[in-house]
Amino acid sequence: MSFDLIKSVVELVQQFMEQNEGKALYSNDLQGFTEWINSSCKNTSESIDPCWIGKESGRISDSIINTLLIRMGRYAKTYSRSIGNSVFSSQDDFIYLIGLKTMGAMTKMELIRHNVHEKSSGILIINRLIRHGWVEQTGSEKDKRTKHIQITEKGHTVLEENMDEIRKASNVVVGNLAHSEQMLLIAILSKLDEFHNSFYHMNLDTRNLLDIAYKRLR
Numbered sequence: 001m002s003f004d005l006i007k008s009v010v011e012l013v014q015q016f017m018e019q020n021e022g023k024a025l026y027s028n029d030l031q032g033f034t035e036w037i038n039s040s041c042k043n044t045s046e047s048i049d050p051c052w053i054g055k056e057s058g059r060i061s062d063s064i065i066n067t068l069l070i071r072m073g074r075y076a077k078t079y080s081r082s083i084g085n086s087v088f089s090s091q092d093d094f095i096y097l098i099g100l101k102t103m104g105a106m107t108k109m110e111l112i113r114h115n116v117h118e119k120s121s122g123i124l125i126i127n128r129l130i131r132h133g134w135v136e137q138t139g140s141e142k143d144k145r146t147k148h149i150q151i152t153e154k155g156h157t158v159l160e161e162n163m164d165e166i167r168k169a170s171n172v173v174v175g176n177l178a179h180s181e182q183m184l185l186i187a188i189l190s191k192l193d194e195f196h197n198s199f200y201h202m203n204l205d206t207r208n209l210l211d212i213a214y215k216r217l218r
Contacts (some may be wrong), residue, residue: 012037018172072173079169083162092117092125094166097134097151097159105138105150116200132157 017028026032052064080091088094092115099114100106106114112122126149129135134155137147151159161168162164174182199212 008179008183015179076169076173078168083165087158087162089128090125093129093134094159094162096125096129097155098166100135100149100151101156101159105148106216107146107148111149116197129155132158136183 005205013033016026020026020028020036026036052059052061054064066170075090079086080094083091083094095115096111103114108123108126109119111126112119115122117125126135130137132154134152135149136152138150139147145162177185195216196213199209199216
């Protein structure tokens, strides 16, 4: 059985005990826990449409979602500036390092595409990481012309030294969302990411990319 699944179940049991403590809305056994789960799912699925600024005057959901996603990105960027006492030039530095640590060596373009950057911006970030000695270029065993980027021991060290702060920033960005809300948000954002990633890195100008994306919705 997956450890992540066991961890999620334990977290749910903990939420159940905390919410039920002193209220006795459900019996403290498997039946009560099951009833609580079913009630939580029902409340989530039957939730009413939220309110947002401008809704009454005709502002549609597409517009507010775009605005909120942009705002969340800016909040995350602000929190990341305090990480490592400015050892990182931007959050992109440690995001690239984490990507290489978890996924292994990649070509420059694979790494840039993974982080959804334009080529010019991604190259600047990679070059900066190379200058710091946090990543290095290595030749491919199959094709010597192909260069791979991989994290160095120095890169692992700087990540490890600042990982508590990185996790703290991530925790703050998630804010006051409950575990069930976090899982729902992951599912929704993953669905959106899959949709956009399927054509985002085509060699198209912005106008053509927008038209293709729009047609796929129809």
